[in-house]
Amino acid sequence: MEMLALAPADFALLAVIVLAAGMVRGFAGFALSALVMAAAIPILPPRELIPVCWTLEITASLLMLRGGLREADRRIALTLAFTSALGVPLGLWLTTRLPVEDTRLLALGVLIVLAVLQLARIRMAWLATNSGLVGTGVLAGVVTGIASIGGMVVALYVLAQEAPARVMRASLVLFLFASSLLTLLWQTGFGLFDGPALARGLALAPVAAAGVLIGQAIFRPSLERFYKPFALCLLIGLASASLLRAVL
Numbered sequence: 001m002e003m004l005a006l007a008p009a010d011f012a013l014l015a016v017i018v019l020a021a022g023m024v025r026g027f028a029g030f031a032l033s034a035l036v037m038a039a040a041i042p043i044l045p046p047r048e049l050i051p052v053c054w055t056l057e058i059t060a061s062l063l064m065l066r067g068g069l070r071e072a073d074r075r076i077a078l079t080l081a082f083t084s085a086l087g088v089p090l091g092l093w094l095t096t097r098l099p100v101e102d103t104r105l106l107a108l109g110v111l112i113v114l115a116v117l118q119l120a121r122i123r124m125a126w127l128a129t130n131s132g133l134v135g136t137g138v139l140a141g142v143v144t145g146i147a148s149i150g151g152m153v154v155a156l157y158v159l160a161q162e163a164p165a166r167v168m169r170a171s172l173v174l175f176l177f178a179s180s181l182l183t184l185l186w187q188t189g190f191g192l193f194d195g196p197a198l199a200r201g202l203a204l205a206p207v208a209a210a211g212v213l214i215g216q217a218i219f220r221p222s223l224e225r226f227y228k229p230f231a232l233c234l235l236i237g238l239a240s241a242s243l244l245r246a247v248l
Helices: 008-028 032-040 046-065 074-097 100-119 130-147 150-159 165-189 195-217 221-247
Strands: none
Touching: 008 032, 008 046, 008 195, 008 221, 032 046, 032 100, 032 130, 032 150, 032 221, 046 074, 046 100, 046 130, 046 165, 046 195, 074 100, 074 130, 074 150, 074 165, 100 130, 100 150, 100 221, 130 150, 130 165, 150 165
């Protein structure tokens, strides 16, 4: 517990949150960091959660890349990953310069707006253009730097595509893996990876892996249309509860 700089009760609660988020990631293909950020902000500020989420995303991506890489649209996924790396410094600068409460409210507000847009299935035709692809990547990078939820921005881009769901799901997994690798240097440069952050990430990685495996095991193609609404409703509920707690 000294290495983690957490009380035992706080770490136990984090483990439960990470397990649940891992399960959602396993069957929905996204929302691990978003769910952790929404539920764990009362325990740790966004600045300290970002490196933890990075470790968890890498763990989940390594498990989910196996067998699904062939179905991904590599042009879309890698373009989004490289352009998102351009926006990460601005997001990290905001996170490391603003007061903790401000970044907490900003992260939760952004998360709720993105989730509501996805739940409403708002489609924006301009996102299907090359400029929309680049713009989405840069914005995803900024949001990743603020709250490690760039995958939510990319998921909005996915809604504008006509590709089969399995292709977009695999593309999102590839994006999350590639963007995590590209943002590591930025996060390290901003001093986010200290001793406690590394210890927390490593301690929670097996928990996230267990959640991802459980989520993949309960995945049923016939129920695929219900998974994303479920994850988004859960996300909105958790973020709203955390936001109310932060305001009150």
